[in-house]
Amino acid sequence: AGGEDGDYTLNKVQMLLLHCEKAFGAAKGGEPPTREEIDQVASLVSTITARDMLGDSPAPSDRIVQYTDVYDGDDYTICLFQVPKGARLPMHNHPGMHVLSKVLFGELSVDAYDAVHQSDANGQAADSPPFEVSVSVKNDSWTENGKAHYTGPREGNIHEFRAVTDCCVLDVLAPPYDFSGGRRCTYYEVEKRHDGSHWASPVRCPPDYITRGVAYAGVPRDV
16 A cells, blocks of 8 residues: 555565564574564564455355465465364474464464473374373463464474364464474374373374365465
């Protein structure tokens, strides 16, 4: 959009790309983002609305989780999950990753856990033995009126999202999953034992978790 002097005003998606490039991009030379850089991206993500990301795109009419790449790069990924009421993103991890999540519309219920021993947070084969986790949040309510939520390599790294209503979630992942480079997505079942401890068992992707890729049709991305 043009301003009073004919200048070009960036939309929120373009601003997010610039912020992510500064915090996570190739110019960092592989250096991890600082907390200040993460907080700057989080502050912007907290202000983003469904209209900022989706424009006038219609909401999905079917009952399957829909996944959209807004930006998919080597250093970070920006994506959308549109999740129908009653569906879930099953318990999974983000090995060595920084993730910012913002509900754009609707409500999610979230369970999140921290690995007691950090080496267990990096993902395992489905037949690996269980490992101990501690509860980060349980049945936490995330809504469009909330801020961006941070998941770090050690903070809430194993989590599950359940859709209380039809909802859409914006995710920024840095670095993204890399199935050939060791950042694989591992799924889990979490069990509470008689002594009150919680243990996570790696499992195969649950058969009820089906996603459909949908092309981005929101506001312009090119800066």
